[in-house]
Amino acid sequence: MQTFVIGDIHGALRALEELLQQLNLQEQDTLIFLGDYVDGYSDSPAVLDYLIQLEREQPCVFLKGNHDELLLNWLNKGAENPLWLQHGGLSTVQAYQNTNASTKLRHRDFLERLKPYYLENNKLFVHAGFTNLKGVQYEIDSRPFAWDRTLWELALSMDTTLAIESNRYPKRLKLYQEIYIGHTPVTQIGANKPMNFANVWNIDTGAGFGNYLSALEISSKKIYQSSKISDLYPLESGRTA
Numbered sequence: 001m002q003t004f005v006i007g008d009i010h011g012a013l014r015a016l017e018e019l020l021q022q023l024n025l026q027e028q029d030t031l032i033f034l035g036d037y038v039d040g041y042s043d044s045p046a047v048l049d050y051l052i053q054l055e056r057e058q059p060c061v062f063l064k065g066n067h068d069e070l071l072l073n074w075l076n077k078g079a080e081n082p083l084w085l086q087h088g089g090l091s092t093v094q095a096y097q098n099t100n101a102s103t104k105l106r107h108r109d110f111l112e113r114l115k116p117y118y119l120e121n122n123k124l125f126v127h128a129g130f131t132n133l134k135g136v137q138y139e140i141d142s143r144p145f146a147w148d149r150t151l152w153e154l155a156l157s158m159d160t161t162l163a164i165e166s167n168r169y170p171k172r173l174k175l176y177q178e179i180y181i182g183h184t185p186v187t188q189i190g191a192n193k194p195m196n197f198a199n200v201w202n203i204d205t206g207a208g209f210g211n212y213l214s215a216l217e218i219s220s221k222k223i224y225q226s227s228k229i230s231d232l233y234p235l236e237s238g239r240t241a
Contacts, residue, residue: 001028004224005125005201006215007194008065008182009033010040010208010239011091013047015226019213020054022224031058032118034182035065035127035146039088040208040239041229044071045099048107064114065127065183066146072111075104088208088239116145123218124176128183135175152184155200164199173198180218187211193223208239 004023009016023029037051038044054060070084071092080093096104117126117136124136129151132138139145154170162169173179182204186195194203194216207213210230216223229238 001030002026002220003030003032003120003218004215005032005034005180005203005218007034007203007205007213008036008185008207009038009047009213010036010067010088011038011044011047011095012041012207012213012226012229012232012238013043013050014232015207015213015229016047016050018232019215019224019226023215025058027058029058030061032061032125032180033063034125034180034203035063035114036067036182036204036208037065038071038092039067039084040091041233041236042091042095044092045095045103045107048110049103052106052110061118061125062110062114063118063125063127064111064116064146068111068114069146072108075108075111087241091236116142119176122177124179126179126181129181130172133171146183149184151179152181152200152202155197155202156189158198160197170198173200178218180216185209185211193225210238 037047070081070089117124127146129144129148130136130139131144131148164174179200181200181202185204185206186202187206192205192212194201194214203214203216205212205214207229212228213226214223
């Protein structure tokens, strides 16, 4: 039995389908999705339909990303946040013009049951991060799970020679054996594959910006990647902000 953690999809269904084909999934394998299923490429509603069907066939864990939160707000209230539209939401709104009310209702129900985080064998999976020094269960509200960037910034700033037993090792990171996140593309530090700093793994390889969609098998740390998404969607620009 294997467990695969999958980074931010951002509406790129073609990349998701190609990536999952590489995994050679067995019946008991688990897929953990880190969120941000939408906003960027034109297939955001189709991605949600695909995931809803996939859940019927394969053990899946779906986490909530900030873009999923923004879409849910739009589906519930119809409010088009200008910043959301600028950061990928416009492509999603346009794609929903080709859907019906029952599809929107089905997607709203899916988005409402997304998990803020997932813990298994002291391994934490969360879209963005957390801030409470006692751990995720002690967060005052859920916003850091979808929006925080300080966890990744902390991991990046770590002295690579520092042992986890050290008194200087950040308490927040000591709480968990491993932490898996998305949210902040590793392309910001010039990388195109999942990156590990301290005990934090970042699986977001910039799919929304035309780069790659990635998966990591958590025991072997084997990396799988789609083709470059700009090649899969040659007529689209993806996210530009």
